[in-house]
Amino acid sequence: QFLYFIGIAAMSTQRVLVSGAVALLIMAVAASPARASPVPCSREMIRGVFTPCDDARNTMFAVQYFNETCTPTEGVALQPPRPAQCDEPCQSGQFFSPVSNLCENCAAGTSSNSGGRILRDFTDGIPAGFVTHCEPAPCSAWAPGPAGGMLTSGNQTGLRQATRPGWPVDESVSSSLVTIVNVINPRGGKFIFDYRVESEHYYDGLKVLLNGSQYFDPSEPNTHDYRSRFLLSGVHLSWRHIEIPLPAKAATEVTLLFTKDRDQSSLPSASAAGQDRAFVRDIVIEGVQMWAPECTPCSPGTHSPARAQVCHPCPANTRSASGASDCVPCGQHQWSPPG
Known part of the structure; x- marks a missing residue:
């Protein structure tokens, strides 16, 4: 070296x-x-x-x-x-190269968001600019998931003991992932991410707070019984996508909050809550830069063509490694959900 x-x-x-x-x-x-x-x-x-x-x-x-x-x-x-x-006006799917002094297209298997920050690799831990905490102690806060390709709201299993013999273990928790987004781009900003949840339906789930106030996704049907409480609740194995608008020339505190109220092993079917946590990946923060300084490799399970603004989830029964331009079929006797 x-x-x-x-x-x-x-x-x-x-x-x-x-x-x-x-x-x-x-x-x-x-x-x-x-x-x-x-x-x-x-x-x-x-x-x-x-x-x-x-x-x-x-x-x-x-x-x-x-x-x-x-x-x-x-x-x-x-x-x-x-x-x-x-303030060079490079477009999404491009980056401003200090070698050529020009806007250049991103290669296949990567993407960029003009004026944004893309977070896909969490192998080194919680990204800079984010903080995480949980309560009541002992508890597990947000941390990288398998292979560092996502963040999870923490595994509370085995951290506590029953207060009395024969009583269920109280695994109630409030686990927060918080960042301050300072939008400097006059075009405004967005907080974008993919997410899914495995929790007890209606009682536990994922919330988004903007400056302490709960955000409700306007694209979610009003018929969801959990909609007044959570962004998502229940067991969902497929990833969902959300884009939250943020005001221009302002700082916004964004909080991803997973809450649960009891031990899932006390349910009639413990599997009704799955892994009992929230999962987040492919975080994009728009508006915090005037242009993209580099292109970011796609995360595992996604792919992109050249000059891509976003990486797209692989279809069901296909897979991809980091930085893939296309997805490949699963092996014989194997399967996978989308993404």
């Missing part, structure tokens, strides 16, 4: 002066082991980053670097720092 650093100071171009010392630290970690001698530089090794935006001039600089040690090659050279507009 190698570490590389590039410093840039007092850059000026086309009458745009970056006053003072503008220091940029780049750390590129090569995936290949150390070589005895550097390889020739190639265009495929060129990477780039943007300096912070100068709000007074609405200008930032694209800075190129090689992502590993290499020897100079004729015809392959880094461009000097180049100015770019901070």
